[in-house]
Amino acid sequence: MDEHALDAERDAILGALRCVADGIAATFGPVCEAVLHDYRHPENSVVAVAGSVTGRAPGSAMSEIGMRVLARGDQAEDELNYVTRTRSGKLVKASTMVLRDSGGAVFGALCLNLDVGAVHEAHTLLGALAGLGTGASDAPVTTFGNDIDAVVDAVLDTHRIGRSRPWAALDRTERLDLFRGLDAHGVFAxxxxxxxxxxxxxISRASAYSYLAQARAATDPTTAGEPA
Incomplete structure (x- = not known):
């Protein structure tokens, strides 16, 4: 099947899933949000939203989770029933189900987000009354934004957490590790x-491209020259 026909097929799949997203959100009520993504347009991948948990609208950007799926390409798998937090602190239980065309290529995702904050608070209260520990670990924070630049910034901040030294003080291996990590999270898509x-x-744009190329290609960090 040629690319034009595949694109038509992908559009048809996304069109058919719009009513599915509406039905899921209507069934679970105001705590549920269903988001339909088209990864052919990563900067504004959201094509439909039913419900409101993360505050996004059609035309919004994908989250770090979407960029991670994008980075894995056709090797991406569904991520089901994970717990995260929005940057405002809202506790969300979510599932990301990748969409494939008839050739097996990943081109989008249907994501379900449930606001479980009230349930978690009730569980904590009941546990305290019963004299039990909550046993809950801190959920990672995910940036759900309308602007892809904010999402990229959030991923970069995550990779810089714990580094007390500026970029100039990092050695070459650390710099390549940073670019390799960002690349693995789909930032450069x-x-x-x-x-x-x-x-x-x-740093300069040329230096950034050089570090990215070396991070992708080099197996021995001592084999290539240091960019300026």
Whole structure:
């Protein structure tokens, strides 16, 4: 099947799933949100939203979770029943189900988000009354935004957490590790992400592209020259 026919097929799958998203959100009520993504357009991948948990609308950006799926390409798998937090602190139980065309290529996702904050609070209260520990671990924070630049910034911040030294003080291996980690999270699948990362790190765009190329290609970090 040629690419034009595949795109038509993908559009048809997304169109058919719009009513599915509406039905899921209507069934579970105001604590549920169903989000339909088209990864052919990562900067504004959201094509439909039913319900409101993460505050996004059609045309919004994908989250770090979506970029991670994008980075895995056709090897991506469903991520089901995981718990995360929004940057505002809302506790969310979520599932990300990848969409494939007839050739097996991943081109989008249907994501379900449940606001479980009230349930968690009730569980904590009942546990305290019963003299039991909550046993809950801290859920990771996920950026759900309308702007892909904010999502890229959040991923970069996550990878810089714990680093007390500026970029200039990092050795070459640490710099390549940073770019390798960002790449594994799908950051560089987004347009202008290299420029954005370069700006945040205070390096030139050419240097950023050089580090990215070396991070992708080098198996021995001593084999290539250091960019400026």
């Amino acid at each position: 987004v347009r202008r992400a290299v420029e954005q990362v370069a700006g945040r790190l205070g």
